[in-house]
Amino acid sequence: MEATPTQIINYFSGFKQNLVPLFQRPYTWGERQWRTLWEDILAFYGPPEEDAKSTHFLGAVVTMPARSVPVGVSKFMVIDGQQRLTTIAILLCAIRDSLGSAEQIPKLQIQDHYLTNYGCDGLEFFKLLPTQSDRTAYSPLIQQLPQVPDSQFKRSYEYYRRRLKDLDDEGNRLDAKSVLEIIKSRLMFVMINLSDSDDPYLIFESLNFKGSPLEQSDLVRNYFLMRFPVTEQQAVYDGLWLPMQTRLGPNLAEFMRHYLGAEGEEVRKGDVYAAIKRLVSDSDPAAVRLLMTRMAQMAVFYSRIATIAPEEEERFGKFFTIFHRLDFGTAYPLLLSIYEDYADGQFGADEFLSCLRILDSYIVRRMVVGVPSNSLSGTFIALCRTKPATETPSAWLSAALAKESKNRRWPTDTEFMESWLKSAVYPSRVCQIILERIEEQFGHHESVSFEESTIEHVLPQTLSPQWELMLGQGAAVIRAEWLHTIGNLTLTGYNPSLGNQSFSEKQKIFAQSHFELNRYFANLSMWGEDQILQRSQALFKTALTLWPRPASMPEEEQPTEPRAQPAYFHADCVRVAQKKLGTTLSKLSQTRYESGDEGVRVVCAVSTEHKESSDSPYCWFALHQKQLEFLTGASTTSWLCYGCGSADYTLLVPTETIRPFLDQMSATSGNDRHYWHVVIQHKGDKFVLRLLGAMDGPDLTPFLASSTEAPPNG
Numbered sequence: 001m002e003a004t005p006t007q008i009i010n011y012f013s014g015f016k017q018n019l020v021p022l023f024q025r026p027y028t029w030g031e032r033q034w035r036t037l038w039e040d041i042l043a044f045y046g047p048p049e050e051d052a053k054s055t056h057f058l059g060a061v062v063t064m065p066a067r068s069v070p071v072g073v074s075k076f077m078v079i080d081g082q083q084r085l086t087t088i089a090i091l092l093c094a095i096r097d098s099l100g101s102a103e104q105i106p107k108l109q110i111q112d113h114y115l116t117n118y119g120c121d122g123l124e125f126f127k128l129l130p131t132q133s134d135r136t137a138y139s140p141l142i143q144q145l146p147q148v149p150d151s152q153f154k155r156s157y158e159y160y161r162r163r164l165k166d167l168d169d170e171g172n173r174l175d176a177k178s179v180l181e182i183i184k185s186r187l188m189f190v191m192i193n194l195s196d197s198d199d200p201y202l203i204f205e206s207l208n209f210k211g212s213p214l215e216q217s218d219l220v221r222n223y224f225l226m227r228f229p230v231t232e233q234q235a236v237y238d239g240l241w242l243p244m245q246t247r248l249g250p251n252l253a254e255f256m257r258h259y260l261g262a263e264g265e266e267v268r269k270g271d272v273y274a275a276i277k278r279l280v281s282d283s284d285p286a287a288v289r290l291l292m293t294r295m296a297q298m299a300v301f302y303s304r305i306a307t308i309a310p311e312e313e314e315r316f317g318k319f320f321t322i323f324h325r326l327d328f329g330t331a332y333p334l335l336l337s338i339y340e341d342y343a344d345g346q347f348g349a350d351e352f353l354s355c356l357r358i359l360d361s362y363i364v365r366r367m368v369v370g371v372p373s374n375s376l377s378g379t380f381i382a383l384c385r386t387k388p389a390t391e392t393p394s395a396w397l398s399a400a401l402a403k404e405s406k407n408r409r410w411p412t413d414t415e416f417m418e419s420w421l422k423s424a425v426y427p428s429r430v431c432q433i434i435l436e437r438i439e440e441q442f443g444h445h446e447s448v449s450f451e452e453s454t455i456e457h458v459l460p461q462t463l464s465p466q467w468e469l470m471l472g473q474g475a476a477v478i479r480a481e482w483l484h485t486i487g488n489l490t491l492t493g494y495n496p497s498l499g500n501q502s503f504s505e506k507q508k509i510f511a512q513s514h515f516e517l518n519r520y521f522a523n524l525s526m527w528g529e530d531q532i533l534q535r536s537q538a539l540f541k542t543a544l545t546l547w548p549r550p551a552s553m554p555e556e557e558q559p560t561e562p563r564a565q566p567a568y569f570h571a572d573c574v575r576v577a578q579k580k581l582g583t584t585l586s587k588l589s590q591t592r593y594e595s596g597d598e599g600v601r602v603v604c605a606v607s608t609e610h611k612e613s614s615d616s617p618y619c620w621f622a623l624h625q626k627q628l629e630f631l632t633g634a635s636t637t638s639w640l641c642y643g644c645g646s647a648d649y650t651l652l653v654p655t656e657t658i659r660p661f662l663d664q665m666s667a668t669s670g671n672d673r674h675y676w677h678v679v680i681q682h683k684g685d686k687f688v689l690r691l692l693g694a695m696d697g698p699d700l701t702p703f704l705a706s707s708t709e710a711p712p713n714g
Contacts, residue, residue: 008058008187011085012092012114012127016074019066019230020082021222022132022237027152029083034159037087041179044186046168055188058084064194067229073117073124075230081189082130086138088183089115089128090153093141094160095183098176106177115142132234217245217253219273224292228285240292244299248308254329255302259295261333262340264385266378283584286596290586301339305332313349319356326429328363330373334380335359337387337590338397344589345626347391348673354394361547362401365411367430369419372407379408386568389591389605391622402550410549420543421536424484431455435491435517438542442516453515456492458527459483460500470503471528478529487536490517503527570606572647576706577602577639580652592630599635603627606643609682618690619644621678623658631655641705644680644687651680651687652705657698664691 011018040056061081065074078085096110112118116125123129130138137151148154164176221241225233248255256272260279267275280288303309304317307324311317323331342352366373383400390396401410411419425431436450460467461483468475482488492498492513498506503526510518520538524531574593578585583600585593593602607619621642631638638655658678666677679690680700687704689697 003060003190003192005057005188006191007184008088008189009114009184010191011061011189012089015117016076017117017124017126018063018078018085018128019075020078020086020129020131020134021225022233024078024082024131026131026134027083027086027138029087029152029156031155031159033083034087034156037084037091038160038163041182041187044182045174045178055186057188057190060190060192061085062192062194073120077226077230079194084189085128086130086153087156088187090141090156091160091183092180094157094164095176095180097144098161098164103177106180110180111144132237215253216270216272217256220253220256220276221245223273223277224280224288227280227283227288232285236289236292240289240296244296247299247303251302251306251308252299255299255306256295258302258329258332258336259298261377261381262298262336262384264381266381283586284596287584287586288596290588290594290596294586294588297343298336298340301336301343302332305335305339315349315353316356319353319360322360322433323363325433326363326367328359330376331359331363331380334383334387337384338393341389341393341590344591345624345673345675346389346591346622347393348670351392351394355397358394358398358401361549362410364430364434364547365416365549366409367428368423368425368434369411369415370423371409371411375407379404387590389570398550413544413549413551416543416547416549417540420486420540421533422481422485425486426455426457426484426489431486431489432491434486434543435489437546438539439491439515439517441542441546450491452493453491454493456490456498457483457488458490458503458506458521459488459532460498462500464500464502466502467500470526482529482532485532485536486539487532487534490521491515492518569643569647570604573606573641573643573650574602574604576647576650577604577641577652580705581639588630591627594634601631601634601638602641603631603639604641604643607645609645616681616683617645618679618681621680622675623662623678625674628655628659640678642678642680644682648706649687649704650706651700651703653700653703657700657703658689661689661691661697664695664697666692 037058040058043056044054059081061084062079063076063081064079066077092110092114096107096115099107115127117127126139126142129135134151134153137149137153140148141153141157148157164174164179166174168174224241225237228236244255245252253269253272256276257267257269260267260272260275265275280291283291300309304311305320305323306329307317307320311320322328323335338352338355341347342349383397386400387393388396404410425434432450432453432455435455436453439450459471459479459482463471463475463479471478490510492509492515498509501509503524507521507524510521520535521527574585577593581595581600581602583595583598585595585600585602588594591603591605593604594600603623605621607621609617609619611617619642623640631640632655634655640651640653640655640658642651642653643649644651662676665679668675668677681688681690683696685701687700689700691697
């Protein structure tokens with residue numbers, strides 16, 4: 001890094017362009033800043049002779065060479081100082097247009113030397129090029145067009161045109177040419193030029209954390225875009241970043257945190273930028289583009305999960321809305337990961353729906369029981385790290401959650417029932433949702449609207465003499481114990497009119513209700529402790545069907561050596577493939593990978609070892625239609641990376657080796673999904689592709705990319 005005092009006009013001299021990156025804030029200076037600059041200039045207007053060589057520093061301007069194609073003018077990105085440079089450019093426009101007709105030389109000097117690169121076309125015409133959002137308003141001033149749109153640029157220009165008509169101390173109109181000479185000779189900056197050995201991102205962060213710090217998402221955007229040549233930044237911004245920003249708005253930074261969580265990394269809100277920076281620090285532009293492509297797709301999924309955008313599949317959208325109402329954002333990383341697998345074709349809609357039901361049960365049971373939720377974020381991110389690529393994620397998820405204990409536990413039926421019957425669920429967030437879900441189970445011919453419904457306490461919160469008489473001597477104790485339990489709660493649209501009316505009066509109103517929940521009260525003669533408990537027990541039968549949980553396995557039946565999840569060595573297999581191919585693979589989904597520049601594509605899947613008999617172990621993989629289409633679209637080569645039991649037995653098989661045998665493999669079709677069953681069998685010291693009819697296919701042993709020993713021998 002070089003820091004050198006220089007005249008400000010040097011930024012506008014020479015055949016070059018100062019480029020304000022598109023991720024910078026727009027031009028925001030107002031009259032207060034314009035006036036300060038003007039007063040600094042006027043301090044040198046007509047000075048005493050002894051001050052003829054004095055100068056004024058306006059601070060530092062930080063630039064760095066822009067990554068661009070080696071043609072056209074030299075480009076420098078303005079990391080800091082864009083507001084001052086832009087204002088000087090506007091002031092030069094005002095001086096140019098204030099010069100008289102006899103002053104053509106300084107007019108041409110300003111236009112052709114300071115404001116533009118004479119003879120250049122397109123954007124390279126402009127000596128200073130503002131960020132994209134400012135160019136429409138800025139360029140007409142530079143080009144001297146007759147129509148200039150209203151903007152902060154125009155207001156600045158008009159301010160300086162007025163000031164140039166002011167009078168000096170002797171009552172004469174200010175001389176525009178003299179003002180130009182002051183700018184050229186008296187105004188100084190500290191020029192800070194960053195070199196290749198400097199970290200422009202670190203400097204950018206520090207400069208932009210003063211006064212009004214950037215959001216985490218702003219820093220991520222800047223870091224991403226600064227890794228691309230200037231000529232590519234606009235396309236990357238428009239095609240990948242802007243859709244995410246538009247779709248998620250203020251939720252963008254939170255999405256990035258959950259995206260990292262889906263990758264198994266737990267980060268605090270203020271550490272999102274640092275985590276993503278580590279993720280791509282050694283990546284080339286092609287790899288960063290692939291990462292942004294994946295993030296853009298995940299942003300679509302996130303917008304649906306977080307109910308920012310509608311979900312096309314109504315069954316999914318129902319659960320997303322419930323999770324949002326329950327403030328269940330801690331599960332978003334896992335939901336993102338599972339949604340991506342579903343979109344990737346690894347399993348169908350019914351399986352995804354089963355996962356949503358499991359998560360729904362897990363959180364509702366915990367809220368009813370009152371299990372602290374402070375450890376849930378770590379729970380779901382840990383699940384993201386161990387999630388296998390499987391056809392039945394619901395089975396894995398159910399088993400994984402059922403194994404959790406203490407504050408991460410999934411309450412059993414017994415614990416759930418004890419709290420359901422006697423714990424106060426009102427006024428928790430889960431209360432109304434529970435009642436709505438039970439109401440929906442009655443199977444209305446027409447959908448019931450819950451928008452205007454409220455929760456009604458049958459036994460009222462304030463006991464009237466009639467209620468005290470009905471409850472008897474222990475009325476206060478009964479009220480305290482049973483008031484907020486689920487058995488005493490219902491839904492109604494007439495809450496204000498019910499109040500603490502007698503039970504018989506409430507029955508009349510319940511009889512007119514459209515909610516099936518209120519039919520229960522029709523034939524009762526009283527409402528007290530026994531009746532509340534009986535209703536709680538009746539509702540619990542429905543609760544068990546809505547929020548089921550697998551029975552816990554007795555401790556003595558737990559397997560002594562649980563099988564390791566395949567996901568534990570998936571990443572190791574990817575590393576083996578990278579080493580074998582001599583390239584870096586960017587992750588596009590849980591199974592799809594691509595190299596940035598080489599155009600190599602890889603689908604990676606792993607399997608534990610199965611045994612149909614003692615002497616014929618095998619591994620099973622699903623090759624989905626979407627994965628095959630992805631591999632087919634590779635610009636160079638494509639590979640199937642199969643981890644057979646462990647990363648020590650990673651097969652890296654060319655797609656074209658497998659493709660001719662697809663018709664001879666078992667396949668599954670349905671629900672817009674099609675996949676082939678790829679079975680790789682260990683036979684002696686070989687890995688063999690098994691086909692229909694237990695026939696041997698090609699020998700895949702030559703494609704063994706990693707092995708610490710010979711393949712298992714029976």
